[in-house]
Amino acid sequence: MSITSNRFAGTMQFTRWLATFFAGYLLSANTLAYAASTTASTHPTTHASIRVESATREADYTLGSIATQHLKIHVPPGFVLDPASLPAPAQNEAIELRDAHWQHEDLANERVINLQIDWQIFVAGDTVKILPLKKLHLEFTCDQSSCAQQRLTVDVPPDKVIVSSLLPARIDAEHVKLYPDAPMPSWPLAPQLWSLAGWGSALVLALLYLAWVAGWITLPQEKHMPFRQAWRQIRKLRGEAASDSLQAMRLLVRAMDQFAGQAVTAENLPQLMQRQPRLQAYAPALEAFYADVQQAFFAGRSVTSSIALLTQLAKDLSQLEVA
Numbered sequence: 213m214s215i216t217s218n219r220f221a222g223t224m225q226f227t228r229w230l231a232t233f234f235a236g237y238l239l240s241a242n243t244l245a246y247a248a249s250t251t252a253s254t255h256p257t258t259h260a261s262i263r264v265e266s267a268t269r270e271a272d273y274t275l276g277s278i279a280t281q282h283l284k285i286h287v288p289p290g291f292v293l294d295p296a297s298l299p300a301p302a303q304n305e306a307i308e309l310r311d312a313h314w315q316h317e318d319l320a321n322e323r324v325i326n327l328q329i330d331w332q333i334f335v336a337g338d339t340v341k342i343l344p345l346k347k348l349h350l351e352f353t354c355d356q357s358s359c360a361q362q363r364l365t366v367d368v369p370p371d372k373v374i375v376s377s378l379l380p381a382r383i384d385a386e387h388v389k390l391y392p393d394a395p396m397p398s399w400p401l402a403p404q405l406w407s408l409a410g411w412g413s414a415l416v417l418a419l420l421y422l423a424w425v426a427g428w429i430t431l432p433q434e435k436h437m438p439f440r441q442a443w444r445q446i447r448k449l450r451g452e453a454a455s456d457s458l459q460a461m462r463l464l465v466r467a468m469d470q471f472a473g474q475a476v477t478a479e480n481l482p483q484l485m486q487r488q489p490r491l492q493a494y495a496p497a498l499e500a501f502y503a504d505v506q507q508a509f510f511a512g513r514s515v516t517s518s519i520a521l522l523t524q525l526a527k528d529l530s531q532l533e534v535a
Contacts, residue, residue: 276332278310443523
């Protein structure tokens with residue numbers, strides 16, 4: 213039992229030694245690989261690694277479209293982008309650089325470079341395809357005296373975009389089946405018809421009222437509107453003869469007498485306007501009218517007021533009856 217135990221213990225010790233050796237070898241190899249990659253990326257500085265964030269809209273592209281790639285590059289303070297490291301434009305390729313813009317922002321321990329690249333797509337297949345943009349190999353130089361000889365490089369993998377075809381998709385019997393028509397919503401007509409009738413009636417009444425105010429139609433209630441009756445009769449006079457003006461004056465005097473309930477003269481006109489304040493707005497015109505009435509009726513002189521003036525006075529007074 214002791215010999216077997218010693219052999220087993222020796223075997224376990226050898227196994228542990230072998231595992232330790234391989235672990236140390238792998239650790240040394242990883243360390244050397246990391247050091248080599250750091251040296252290759254900094255040339256020859258040992259600053260912290262560069263961080264790159266890239267974003268590109270993936271869909272909605274076709275032949276001739278512009279895909280804009282937004283990159284946010286975190287570099288040590290003092291480093292700027294070398295424009296010569298950008299891809300050359302117009303290389304007659306499927307994806308070509310159209311334009312590039314960048315600006316930097318200095319933070320506490322780093323500089324952030326915001327790079328915007330416009331790629332133009334010059335290829336489109338017969339189906340929808342996923343195309344990669346160009347790979348970037350960016351170089352950065354230092355603009356400070358403390359790191360003037362240092363350069364940084366970074367490789368950015370290409371973003372991918374979905375490019376649609378210019379040709380229509382394949383049409384077969386399965387894809388040409390039309391969707392059924394959407395059912396029409398139920399729409400009861402009775403409320404709509406009642407509403408239409410109501411609005412139509414209101415429109416007709418409004419048009420009738422406007423036509424009546426304008427004197428185009430006659431309504432039964434005009435029997436109690438002496439000014440409106442006088443206005444209608446005066447409008448029929450042509451005014452070519454001297455008797456027309458005298459007739460218009462008689463019609464207007466009769467309407468004033470009916471409105472006042474008594475014979476109106478130039479002497480009692482002020483008392484009438486005191487009883488009827490609505491006539492105050494037409495006081496100058498009424499005073500001139502009754503002065504002309506006295507000269508025409510009692511002095512035998514010709515009427516000085518024209519048919520147009522008497523028609524306008526009768527129309528203005530008829531508005532008192534409408535209001």
